[in-house]
Amino acid sequence: MLQKGGAFLLETTNPRNxxxxxxLSDEHRMIRDTVADFAANELAPRVEELEHQPEGLMRELLARAGELGLLSADIPEEYGGSDLGKIASIIITENIVAGGSFALAHGAHTGIGSLPIVFFGNEEQKQRYLPKLATGEMIAAYALTEPNAGSDALAARTRAVLSPDGKYYLLNGEKMFITNAGIADVYVTYAKVDGEKFTAFIVDRNTPGFSLGAEEKKMGIKGSSTRSLIFEDARVPVENLLGEIGRGHVIAFNILNIGRLKLGAGCTGSAKLAIELAAKYALQREQFKQPIAKFGMIQHKLAQMAARTYASESMIYRITGMIEESLAGKTAGAEVAAAIEEYAIxxxxxxxxxxxxxxxxxxxxVQIYGGYGYIQDYPAERFYRDSRINRIFEGTNEINRLIIPATLIRRAMKGQLALLPAAKALAGEILNLRxxxxxxxxxxLAAERAMVAMAKKLFLLVGGQAVEKYMDKLAKxxxxxxxxxxxxxxIYAMESAILRALKAWEADPQGAQTKxxxxxxxxxxxxxLLEKWAREAMCFLFEGDMRQTQLSIVKRMCKHQPVDLIGLRRQIADRVLTAEKYVV
Known part of the structure; x- marks a missing residue:
C-alpha cells in the first residue's frame, strides 16, 4: 500500500515497498547512459564557453537534447512527448549536471516551465505548445518571483485586467530572477486578476507590451540566462489563461513541489560528480612524497561526502517512486494536484x-584541491559558486523548513495524519521511556533501525510539547x-539510507556491503545531532525542574552504543578511491 505523505514519522516502512x-529497469539504465554520454561528450567540453553566454549556444544545445528525447520525458505521447514517467525524468535531471549551467536551463524548461501546461493546460493549449516544447523548438520559463514577492508568492503585485472588448488580459508589473528569460519563447506567469485573484497565464515572447530587462550578473550558474520580465499593458489573449481564475496557487505550489524534487536530484548528481573529481585529484596530487589520498583527513572528507550523498540519493528515489505511483492514471489537473500535494513534505x-x-x-x-580549488582553471571553483543558489531556488531552505512542520500540523489538525494521538500516547509512557x-x-543495521525508531518518538516528544505550549501561535x-x-x-534521510541498504541486502547480502x-x-x-536539537528545544520550552526532567528524558531516549566511525569511514574512502568515483 502506498504510504501517505508525512506518514513516515508514524509508520515502520517495509524496505520492499x-x-x-x-x-531501475533496463530502459531506465539506457536513459541514464544516454544522458551521461551526452553530458560528458557534448556538454562538458562547452561548459566554459557557456559561461560567457554566446548568442545561440544554449538554444543549440537544448535543441540537441530535444533530438535525443531529453526534453520530452514528462510530456504525453499524444502531444509529441515520450511520457517516460517521473523516474526517468529524475534520472535525466541527475545525470545532465556535467553540463554545468546547461542543467539549469534544461531543468527550468522541462520542469517548472513545461509542467504547468502538461498538468493544467486545456486541450488547445497542450496542442499548441507541448509538441514544440518537447523538441526544443520552443523554450519555456517560469515567472513567479517579483521584487516584493519572493518566497511570499501570494504577495505578488502584477495585475491582470480584462480588456474592454473581452479579448485580452492586460498585465502590468514585473517579474525578476527568471531563469531562461533571455532565450525563452513561452513564460508561465502569475498575476492577480483585478488585483485580487492569483491566476496563471501563458505569455508568448512576442506579446505586445511585454519586454525583458538586462541580464543579471550572477555569482554562479553564469551560463544560464537570468533576466526580469516587464509587463506594460501586455496584451495576453484570454485563451492563454492557464487553469482557473483565482486558482493560480494550486498550479504554482504543486509545480514547485516537483521543482524541489528535481532540484534535489540535480544536487545529488552534482555531488556524485564532485566526489569523482575530488577522488581523482586526491590520487594525483602528491605532498610529502605520497598522494594526498593516503592521508586520513582526506579520506575522512571523501567518506563523509559519500555517506551524505548516499542518503540524498536514497531519499530522492524513494520520493520519486511514491510520486510516480501516485500519479499513475491521473491526467485531470485536480487529480494531479492532489497526487503531488500529498508529498509536499x-x-x-x-x-x-x-x-x-x-x-x-x-x-x-575545494579543500581537497587546496589552493587550486580557488583557481578558475580547476572545476572545484565553479562547482562551489554554482552550488550556492540551490538553497535559494524553489523557495529558500528557510521557507521549506517552515513548510514541513506547518503541513504536518495542518494535516494532523484535519485528522489526515495521526500525529496528535501518537504524541498523546507517547506522553502517557514518557517517564518510562528508554x-x-x-x-x-x-x-x-539493527542498532541503526532502533535509533531511527527512537528518533520518531523524539520528534513526537518535541512536537507534542511545542504544540501543547503554543497551540495555534506555534508558527511564530x-x-x-x-x-x-x-x-x-x-529522520527521513536516515531511514531512506537504511531502507535502501536493507532492500539491497535482502536481494544480495554480499553485494550490499558498501550500502x-x-x-x-x-x-x-x-x-x-537529534539529541542536540531536542535539548535546545526543551531548554526553550521549559524552565526549572520541568526543564531538567525533559532533558533527562531526551538523554535516555538518545542513548546508543557508539561504533568505530573512523574504521567505517576508512572502508568507504577505500572503496571511493579504488573506483575513483562515488560508489555504492
Missing part, C-alpha cells in the same frame, strides 16, 4: 537536504519550527 536506484525535505549536502560536498571538494534495544531479527516560534523540520529531515557501511556511517554520524 521503497523504490531505490537498484530498481517529502519534496521540501528533498530540496533542503540535497542542497545542503551538495554545499557540504563542494566545500570539501532507548530501544536493537531487535535481533538476523537482519543488519520559528526556531522551534526549524528544529522540528530538522528532526523530520534527518550497509554507508547507511551505518550516515546514521551513526547524524543521530547525535
Amino acid at each position: 521503497v523504490f531505490t536506484p537498484e530498481d 517529502e519534496c521540501s525535505i528533498a530540496k533542503v537536504f540535497a542542497s545542503e549536502v551538495l554545499d557540504y560536498v563542494v566545500d570539501e571538494m 532507548a530501544a534495544a536493537p531487535e535481533d531479527d538476523g537482519k543488519p 516560534e520559528q526556531e522551534i519550527i526549524g528544529i522540528l523540520a530538522d528532526l523530520a529531515i534527518q 550497509l557501511i554507508l547507511a551505518q556511517t550516515y546514521v551513526q554520524d547524524s543521530f547525535p
Whole structure:
C-alpha cells in the first residue's frame, strides 16, 4: 500500500515497498547512459564557453537534447512527448549536471516551465505548445518571483485586467530572477486578476507590451540566462489563461513541489560528480612524497561526502517512486494536484537536504584541491559558486523548513495524519521511556533501525510539547519550527539510507556491503545531532525542574552504543578511491 505523505514519522516502512536506484529497469539504465554520454561528450567540453553566454549556444544545445528525447520525458505521447514517467525524468535531471549551467536551463524548461501546461493546460493549449516544447523548438520559463514577492508568492503585485472588448488580459508589473528569460519563447506567469485573484497565464515572447530587462550578473550558474520580465499593458489573449481564475496557487505550489524534487536530484548528481573529481585529484596530487589520498583527513572528507550523498540519493528515489505511483492514471489537473500535494513534505525535505549536502560536498571538494580549488582553471571553483543558489531556488531552505512542520500540523489538525494521538500516547509512557534495544531479527543495521525508531518518538516528544505550549501561535516560534523540520529531515534521510541498504541486502547480502557501511556511517554520524536539537528545544520550552526532567528524558531516549566511525569511514574512502568515483 502506498504510504501517505508525512506518514513516515508514524509508520515502520517495509524496505520492499521503497523504490531505490537498484530498481531501475533496463530502459531506465539506457536513459541514464544516454544522458551521461551526452553530458560528458557534448556538454562538458562547452561548459566554459557557456559561461560567457554566446548568442545561440544554449538554444543549440537544448535543441540537441530535444533530438535525443531529453526534453520530452514528462510530456504525453499524444502531444509529441515520450511520457517516460517521473523516474526517468529524475534520472535525466541527475545525470545532465556535467553540463554545468546547461542543467539549469534544461531543468527550468522541462520542469517548472513545461509542467504547468502538461498538468493544467486545456486541450488547445497542450496542442499548441507541448509538441514544440518537447523538441526544443520552443523554450519555456517560469515567472513567479517579483521584487516584493519572493518566497511570499501570494504577495505578488502584477495585475491582470480584462480588456474592454473581452479579448485580452492586460498585465502590468514585473517579474525578476527568471531563469531562461533571455532565450525563452513561452513564460508561465502569475498575476492577480483585478488585483485580487492569483491566476496563471501563458505569455508568448512576442506579446505586445511585454519586454525583458538586462541580464543579471550572477555569482554562479553564469551560463544560464537570468533576466526580469516587464509587463506594460501586455496584451495576453484570454485563451492563454492557464487553469482557473483565482486558482493560480494550486498550479504554482504543486509545480514547485516537483521543482524541489528535481532540484534535489540535480544536487545529488552534482555531488556524485564532485566526489569523482575530488577522488581523482586526491590520487594525483602528491605532498610529502605520497598522494594526498593516503592521508586520513582526506579520506575522512571523501567518506563523509559519500555517506551524505548516499542518503540524498536514497531519499530522492524513494520520493520519486511514491510520486510516480501516485500519479499513475491521473491526467485531470485536480487529480494531479492532489497526487503531488500529498508529498509536499517529502519534496521540501528533498530540496533542503540535497542542497545542503551538495554545499557540504563542494566545500570539501575545494579543500581537497587546496589552493587550486580557488583557481578558475580547476572545476572545484565553479562547482562551489554554482552550488550556492540551490538553497535559494524553489523557495529558500528557510521557507521549506517552515513548510514541513506547518503541513504536518495542518494535516494532523484535519485528522489526515495521526500525529496528535501518537504524541498523546507517547506522553502517557514518557517517564518510562528508554532507548530501544536493537531487535535481533538476523537482519543488519539493527542498532541503526532502533535509533531511527527512537528518533520518531523524539520528534513526537518535541512536537507534542511545542504544540501543547503554543497551540495555534506555534508558527511564530520559528526556531522551534526549524528544529522540528530538522528532526523530520534527518529522520527521513536516515531511514531512506537504511531502507535502501536493507532492500539491497535482502536481494544480495554480499553485494550490499558498501550500502550497509554507508547507511551505518550516515546514521551513526547524524543521530547525535537529534539529541542536540531536542535539548535546545526543551531548554526553550521549559524552565526549572520541568526543564531538567525533559532533558533527562531526551538523554535516555538518545542513548546508543557508539561504533568505530573512523574504521567505517576508512572502508568507504577505500572503496571511493579504488573506483575513483562515488560508489555504492
